[in-house]
Amino acid sequence: MEIGLQSAQSRDIFHLDPRTKLAILITVGIIMMSGKYTGVEYVLRLICVAVPFVLLISIRLFRSAFIYVLLMYSTVLCEGFIIPNTKGMVNLMIMIICGVISRFGPGYLCGWYVVKSTSVSEFITAMERMHFPNIITIPMSVMFRYFPTLKEDYSSIHDAMKMREIGKKIKNPFTYIEYILVPIMMSTVRIANDLSAASLSKGLGVNRTRTHICKIGLGFIDYVLIISMVVMLVTFYVF
Amino acid sequence: MIEFSNVTFKYNVTLSDGEKEDIYGIRDLNFSIGKGEFVVLTGGSGCGKTIFIRLINGLIPHFYSGELFGEITLNGKSIRDMSIFEISSKVGSVFQNPRSQFFNVNTTDEMAFAAENQRRDPEEIKKRIKDTAVSMKIEKLLDRNIFELSGGEKQLVACAGIGVLSPEIIVLDEPSSNLDHHAINRLSEILSVWKSEGKTIIIAEHRLFYLRNLADRMIVMENGSVSNEFKCEDLKRLSHEDTVKLGIRTLSLDSVSYDCKPGIGRSSNLIFRDFKFTYKNNRHSIDIPKLDVPEGCVTAIIGHNGAGKSTFARNICGLEKRCKGYIEYLDKRLGYKDRLHNCYMIMQDVNHQLFTESVEDEVMLSMTGGDMSEDDKRERVREILDKLDLSKYYETHPMALSGGQKQRVAIASGIASEKPIIVFDEPTSGLDLFHMEQVADAIKDLIRIGKNVFVITHDYEFILKCCDHIIHLENGRVKDSFNLDDGSICKIKEFMCEMSEVS
Numbered sequence: 216m217e218i219g220l221q222s223a224q225s226r227d228i229f230h231l232d233p234r235t236k237l238a239i240l241i242t243v244g245i246i247m248m249s250g251k252y253t254g255v256e257y258v259l260r261l262i263c264v265a266v267p268f269v270l271l272i273s274i275r276l277f278r279s280a281f282i283y284v285l286l287m288y289s290t291v292l293c294e295g296f297i298i299p300n301t302k303g304m305v306n307l308m309i310m311i312i313c314g315v316i317s318r319f320g321p322g323y324l325c326g327w328y329v330v331k332s333t334s335v336s337e338f339i340t341a342m343e344r345m346h347f348p349n350i351i352t353i354p355m356s357v358m359f360r361y362f363p364t365l366k367e368d369y370s371s372i373h374d375a376m377k378m379r380e381i382g383k384k385i386k387n388p389f390t391y392i393e394y395i396l397v398p399i400m401m402s403t404v405r406i407a408n409d410l411s412a413a414s415l416s417k418g419l420g421v422n423r424t425r426t427h428i429c430k431i432g433l434g435f436i437d438y439v440l441i442i443s444m445v446v447m448l449v450t451f452y453v454f
Numbered sequence: 455m456i457e458f459s460n461v462t463f464k465y466n467v468t469l470s471d472g473e474k475e476d477i478y479g480i481r482d483l484n485f486s487i488g489k490g491e492f493v494v495l496t497g498g499s500g501c502g503k504t505i506f507i508r509l510i511n512g513l514i515p516h517f518y519s520g521e522l523f524g525e526i527t528l529n530g531k532s533i534r535d536m537s538i539f540e541i542s543s544k545v546g547s548v549f550q551n552p553r554s555q556f557f558n559v560n561t562t563d564e565m566a567f568a569a570e571n572q573r574r575d576p577e578e579i580k581k582r583i584k585d586t587a588v589s590m591k592i593e594k595l596l597d598r599n600i601f602e603l604s605g606g607e608k609q610l611v612a613c614a615g616i617g618v619l620s621p622e623i624i625v626l627d628e629p630s631s632n633l634d635h636h637a638i639n640r641l642s643e644i645l646s647v648w649k650s651e652g653k654t655i656i657i658a659e660h661r662l663f664y665l666r667n668l669a670d671r672m673i674v675m676e677n678g679s680v681s682n683e684f685k686c687e688d689l690k691r692l693s694h695e696d697t698v699k700l701g702i703r704t705l706s707l708d709s710v711s712y713d714c715k716p717g718i719g720r721s722s723n724l725i726f727r728d729f730k731f732t733y734k735n736n737r738h739s740i741d742i743p744k745l746d747v748p749e750g751c752v753t754a755i756i757g758h759n760g761a762g763k764s765t766f767a768r769n770i771c772g773l774e775k776r777c778k779g780y781i782e783y784l785d786k787r788l789g790y791k792d793r794l795h796n797c798y799m800i801m802q803d804v805n806h807q808l809f810t811e812s813v814e815d816e817v818m819l820s821m822t823g824g825d826m827s828e829d830d831k832r833e834r835v836r837e838i839l840d841k842l843d844l845s846k847y848y849e850t851h852p853m854a855l856s857g858g859q860k861q862r863v864a865i866a867s868g869i870a871s872e873k874p875i876i877v878f879d880e881p882t883s884g885l886d887l888f889h890m891e892q893v894a895d896a897i898k899d900l901i902r903i904g905k906n907v908f909v910i911t912h913d914y915e916f917i918l919k920c921c922d923h924i925i926h927l928e929n930g931r932v933k934d935s936f937n938l939d940d941g942s943i944c945k946i947k948e949f950m951c952e953m954s955e956v957s
Contacts, residue, residue: 336563336570360559363601367553368806374773375807378799379820379867394809401853402805409554412518416511417615418542418571419557428566428576428583 465520606637631884
C-alpha cells in the first residue's frame with residue numbers, strides 16, 4: 216500500500232475538489248461513529264456505507280472497493296443474524312469486532328481515499344483557498360511527502376538488521392527499537408535539511424502566494440455532493 | 455555576471471570528540487564568471503566546491519550558517535541584499551541527492567513547482583512543461599509518482615524543473631554521483647542544450663569525463679581556494695597521468711590505464727544456480743539459471759539502471775525469501791538462510807547499517823566467535839579497526855564520522871562477522887579520486903584475507919583499479935561473464951566509455 220499524498224489524476228473516473236473530500240470525510244465520520252441502528256439514522260448509515268465504495272471505484276481501486284463491500288456486508292449480516300442468536304463471550308467478541316469495523320471502517324477508507332487521490336500541490340492550493348495560513352499548510356504537506364521516504368528507510372534498515380542477525384543477538388526489545396530509531400532519526404534530520412534547502416532554492420516561501428497549474432474548483436458533482444452531505448448532517452441532528 | 459571579491463567563508467563544526475572548531479570553507483577567493491560561461495569546479499572532498507555552489511544559489515548565507523566576509527554579486531547586486539526568493543528566480547539548482555530534492559510526489563507538479571513559486575501564469579507553465587518534456591524526451595516521466603523512478607530519472611525530472619523555470623544561471627552540485635552511464639549521457643545532452651541557449655552553468659563534480667567537451671573552464675580547488683585553472687584547450691590536453699597528479703578523476707575514460715594482475719583467484723568456483731526472482735510489480739526481475747564466478751576475487755556487477763543488479767545483490771545476501779536459488783561454495787549448498795549467515799552487504803547508504811553508540815561496539819556487535827572471551831574479542835576488534843585506519847575512533851559515535859569513515863566501519867563489521875562473501879552496493883558513488891582509491895585498497899585487502907567480494911558499480915576507473923571478474927547484467931539475465939585482463943578490457947570500455955563520450 217502506498218502512503219503519502221500523490222495522484223495520477225488523468226486516470227481517475229471522476230475527480231473531486233479537496234474541499235468536497237473534506238466534507239465527505241467529516242460527514243461519513245460523524246454519522247458512522249455515532250449513528251444508531253434505527254429509523255432515519257439507519258438509512259443515513261446505509262448511505263454512508265456506500266460512499267467509500269463509490270470513491271474507491273472512482274480512483275480505480277476496484278479490488279479494494281470490492282473487498283470493502285464484502286467486509287461491510289458480512290458485518291451487517293453478523294449484526295443482523297449472528298449477534299441475536301449467540302450468548303456470552305462469543306456474542307461479546309462478535310459484537311465488538313463488528314462494531315469496530317462498521318463504525319471505523321467507512322471513515323478510515325474515506326481518509327485513505329483522500330490521501331491517495333490528492334496531490335501535494337492540490338492540497339496546498341485547497342488549503343490556501345480555505346484561507347489556512349502557509350505556516351500550517353507547508354509543514355503538513357512536507358509531512359505527507361515524508362511518509363514514503365520513511366518507508367524506504369525503514370525497509371533498508373530492516374534489511375541491514377537481518378543481515379547482521381541483530382534480532383538473534385539482541386534480546387532486549389528496547390535496544391532493538393533503539394537500533395531502528397537511531398538510523399531513522401539521523402536520516403530524517405538529513406533529509407529534512409536537504410529538502411528545506413532544495414525547496415528554498417526553488418523559491419518556496421511562507422509569506423507569498425503562488426500560482427497553480429492544478430485545476431481546483433467546485434464543479435457540478437462537487438456542489439451536489441457538498442449539498443447532500445449538509446442535508447445528511449442536518450437530518451442526522453434534527454431527527 | 456557573477457563576481458566573488460575577497461570572499462572568505464568560515465563555519466563551525468563539532469568534531470568527533472565533541473570539541474568545536476572553525477573551518478575555512480572558502481579562503482580569500484577572487485573570481486568572476488561571465489555570462490554564458492560553463493565552469494566546472496572540482497577537487498577532493500571538502501575542498502570547498504559545494505560551498506562555492508551554495509554561495510551562488512544563496513543558501514549561504516540565507517540558509518546555512520557561518521561567517522561570510524567579502525562580497526558576492528549577481529549582475530552587480532550583492533547576494534546579501536537579495537532575498538533567497540529573489541535569487542531563486544535567477545539561479546536554478548540541481549542537487550546531489552535525488553532522494554531529497556523534491557517537494558512534490560507527482561513529477562509534473564514538481565516540474566511546475568519552481569515556476570509556480572515565481573507566480574508565472576499557469577497556462578504558460580503547462581505549455582513549458584510540455585515543451586521541456588518533448589525537448590528532453592521525457593514524456594514518459596510526466597505525471598508519475600517520484601518514488602517509482604530511478605535515481606537517473608529523478609535527476610532528469612530535476613533538470614526538467616529548471617528547464618521550465620529557465621533561469622539565467624544554473625548550478626549543479628555533483629549531479630552524476632548516483633547515475634549510471636546511460637543517465638550521465640542524458641545529463642550531458644541536457645547540459646549542452648543549456649549551454650547552446652546561453653545559460654551560465656556552474657557545476658561541481660568529481661566525475662569529469664562527461665564534461666570534457668562542454669567545459670569552458672575548469673577550476674581545481676584545494677582547501678577553499680583555487681589551486682589550478684584550465685582553459686578549454688588546455689583542459690582537453692590533460693592526460694590521465696596529469697589528472698592523477700592533480701588528484702582529480704580522469705577527463706577521458708579512454709586513457710585510463712590498466713595494469714594486468716595475473717594469477718588472482720583460486721581454481722575453484724562459486725556456482726550460482728536458479729537465481730530467479732520477480733518483484734510484485736514485475737520490475738527489476740532476474741533470471742540466472744547458472745553462473746560460475748571464480749572464488750577469491752573481486753567481481754564487478756555492471757549493467758544499466760533497472761538491469762537487476764541490486765535485485766541480484768539482495769538475492770546473493772539472502773534478503774529475498776522467495777528466491778529458490780542456491781550457491782555452491784566449497785562443496786556446500788547455500789540456500790537463502792545460509793546466505794544470510796554467509797554474506798554481508800555494505801549498502802549504498804551506510805547510515806542505515808550503523809546502530810550502536812561507538813565504533814568499537816559497532817564492530818563487536820558483528821563478532822561471531824562464541825567461544826572467545828570478551829577481552830579476546832575486543833583485541834580482535836581493535837586489530838581490525840587499526841588495519842582500516844580507524845584506530846583514533848574506537849570510542850566515537852559512528853554517526854559523527856565522515857562518509858568514508860562510516861563506510862570503513864561497515865567494512866570492519868563485515869570482516870568481524872567472518873562471513874566469506876561481502877557485497878558492496880555502489881561504494882564509490884560521489885567519491886573523489888583519493889577516497890575512491892582508498893575504497894579500492896580496502897577491497898583488495900579483503901581479498902588478501904580470503905573473502906569473496908561482489909561490487910555493484912558504474913565507476914570505470916574503480917573497476918580498473920581493483921576488479922578481477924565482470925558480470926554484465928541486462929534485463930535480469932547475464933549478458934556476459936568474464937575475467938578482466940588486457941584482452942577483455944575492451945568489452946567494458948565498449949559498455950561504459952563509448953556511450954559516454956559520444957557528445
